[in-house]
Amino acid sequence: MSRTGVLIEISDSGRIKDTICGVLTAARGRDGNNEVYAMVIHTGQSDQMDELQSAASIDQMALYGVGKLIVITADGDLANSPDIQSASIVAAAKEYQFNSLLGLASASGRDLFARAAAAFNEPMASDCISVDLEGKSAVKSHFSGKTFATVQLDCTTMIATIRPNAVEPIKVSDSQIAAKDASYSIEIINFKSSATSDGRIKKVEVKKGSSSKLDLTEAPIIITAGRAIKDAANFKMIEECAEVLGAAIGASRAAVDAGFAPHSIQVGQTGKTVSPKVYIACGISGAIQHFAGMKTSKVIVGINTDPDAPIFSKCDYGILGDIFEVIPALTKALK
Amino acid sequence: MKIFVCIKSVPDTAATIKLSGESSFEDSDCKFVINPYDEYGIEEAVTLVEKNGGEVVVITAGRASADGALRSAMAIGANRAIHVKTEEQFLDSSFTAKVLKAAIERDGMPDIIFTGKNSVDTEGFQTPYRLAAELGFPVVNEISKLKINGDKAVAEREIGGGDREVLEISLPAVIGVTKGLNEPRYPKFPDIMKAKKKPVNLITISDLGIDELFSKSRLVKLESAPERSGAKMIQGSVEAQVKELIRILKEDEKVL
Known part of the structure; x- marks a missing residue:
């Protein structure tokens, strides 16, 4: 039987990120029969670990096929050294003989897996849309989303990160749970890695942003404004709509370059790549570089006053209209 | 201060990619430019050297056509270039890292190596990490704020939801950069002319003692991303x- 290790990402409160469920689904392999080991990095916050090992979290992991949970600690300063974190992931992968090692292509996942792949001296496929663990290949974006590439890895352990929301999360069937006699119980393993660091890289601080805002790259719904928003203050209209939608807020490059929004929320070529269930583009013309950052979204809605805007030729649903009329109406109707 | 900037010549992001065969594209139709993220590294390196003295060396492993990207980098202000010539556009990141390491070592060790956070063609996101592992340097990536204090750097990266992580890193180091770090300058005409005369050291992988191209990740299929109708x-x-x-x-x- 094939065995997959998945690095679990958790929120500050210790809850498993929703986007991990897609990764756990991919980890089960073509027939869904792979053994799945979830791994978590214990950064020293015991309340986080308590929440992760609570009945609700264990149930959620079991529902997506996790059989064992490895809680990683290390001799060195695990919480503040990305190199100790990646070395510990590699050590766990070797100790438990994973055939594949998967994670989320989030800001921290991208970084840790690239470090791990370099330390492991194994190839890696980053930000994949799908993976074939048996065939050791993956499909990923090339040329900023204009093409999809199938990459074949010549490896012992297949390492890949998966684009958030790209793989549809599917729960294991009751019969599979029964067959495994797992009945929602997960074995918890404490793994202490001997990794230490020479201190040449150290996390010194995390500056918190506005904590209420959803992370763009992992949000299930995104509403984005373009240059047509005309002013930074007008983002309030978008925020109100986002709140009732449960959406994260994005901006086009034109809106960012005009100073209406920070670069941290830019979607597209030189900004974030997102893949939500719903993407609502407000007053965005639809440049090729913008599409590069959002074309793998499930449903794209365009709202624009220009009937010839390129967005309408490449999205699923269009509303010809002024965002200053349509968005408040949408917010009202959703309420 | 000696700073290397690793760059890649890539199809212009506005270019339409015409596929040819199972896993390649019509590159003769494409305008090639410096990978956009690498430009932030060039700008940062040139600014640091303007302030502290030293030199900026740009380096690429790529085809003959990558000369254009090297000249553009020198127009921004890099002093000289090293071009390790290869026949392929798509190189395995482990191979690229080995080649860059050998060429950098041969030239003499730098204080800082800048790279873009990734290339916009293969979107591999690995070369800075593998290069750092080859050299035994620490590495940070996706850096949008940087301060150099003697033999240490304080670097900031966004980690989602608007949160920013601050890392302290000892030099020499590999620093991958992204938008937000600076505003790359537009080269003026005299700078473009001057760049044509700046030295490019053209070498092959066998000059570096590397026998042959290897690839642990192979591109087996390239297809157009499905478009909505x-x-x-x-x-x-x-x-x-x-x-x-x-x-x-x-x-x-x-x-x-």
């Missing part, structure tokens, strides 16, 4: 349109 336009008054949109998202698409 055009929007279904929602008709009616604004109220009717938003009502219908909500119905579609809830009932037809089941995404709300």
Whole structure:
């Protein structure tokens, strides 16, 4: 039987990120029969670990096929050294003989897996849309989303990160749970890695942003404004709509370059790549570089006053209209 | 201060990619430019050297056509270039890292190596990490704020939700950079002319003692990303349109 290790990402409160469920689904392999080991990095916050090992979290992991949970600690300063974190992931992968090692292509996942792949001296496929663990290949974006590439890895352990929301999360069937006699119980393993660091890289601080805002790259719904928003203050209209939608807020490059929004929320070529269930583009013309950052979204809605805007030729649903009329109406109707 | 900037010549992001065969594209139709993220590294390196003295060396492993990207980098202000010539556009990141390491070592060790956070063609996101591992340097990536204090750097990266992580890193180091770090300058005409005369050291992988190209990740298929065929336009008054949109998202698409 094939065995997959998945690095679990958790929120500050210790809850498993929703986007991990897609990764756990991919980890089960073509027939869904792979053994799945979830791994978590214990950064020293015991309340986080308590929440992760609570009945609700264990149930959620079991529902997506996790059989064992490895809680990683290390001799060195695990919480503040990305190199100790990646070395510990590699050590766990070797100790438990994973055939594949998967994670989320989030800001921290991208970084840790690239470090791990370099330390492991194994190839890696980053930000994949799908993976074939048996065939050791993956499909990923090339040329900023204009093409999809199938990459074949010549490896012992297949390492890949998966684009958030790209793989549809599917729960294991009751019969599979029964067959495994797992009945929602997960074995918890404490793994202490001997990794230490020479201190040449150290996390010194995390500056918190506005904590209420959803992370763009992992949000299930995104509403984005373009240059047509005309002013930074007008983002309030978008925020109100986002709140009732449960959406994260994005901006086009034109809106960012005009100073209406920070670069941290830019979607597209030189900004974030997102893949939500719903993407609502407000007053965005639809440049090729913008599409590069959002074309793998499930449903794209365009709202624009220009009937010839390129967005309408490449999205699923269009509303010809002024965002200053349509968005408040949408917010009202959703309420 | 000696700073290397690793760059890649890539198709212009506005270019349409015409596929040819199973896993390649019509590159003769494409305008090639410096990988956009690498430009932030060049700008940062040139600014640091303007302030502290030293030199900026740009380096690439790539085809003959990559000369254009090296000249553009020198027009921004890099002093000289090293071009390790290869025949392929798509190189395995482990191979690229080995080649860059050998060429950098041969030239003499730098204080800082800048790279873009990734290349916009293969989007591999690995070369800075593998290069650092080859050299035994620490590495940070996706850096949008940087301060050099003697033999240490304080670097900031965004980690999602607007949160920013601050890392302290000892030099020499590999620093991958992204938008937000600086505003790359537009080269003026005299700088472009001067760049044509700046030295490019053209070498091959065998000059570096590397026998042959290897690849642990192979591109086996390249296909156009599926395009949508055009929007279904929602008709009616604004109220009717938003009502219908909500119905579609809830009932037809089941995404709300």
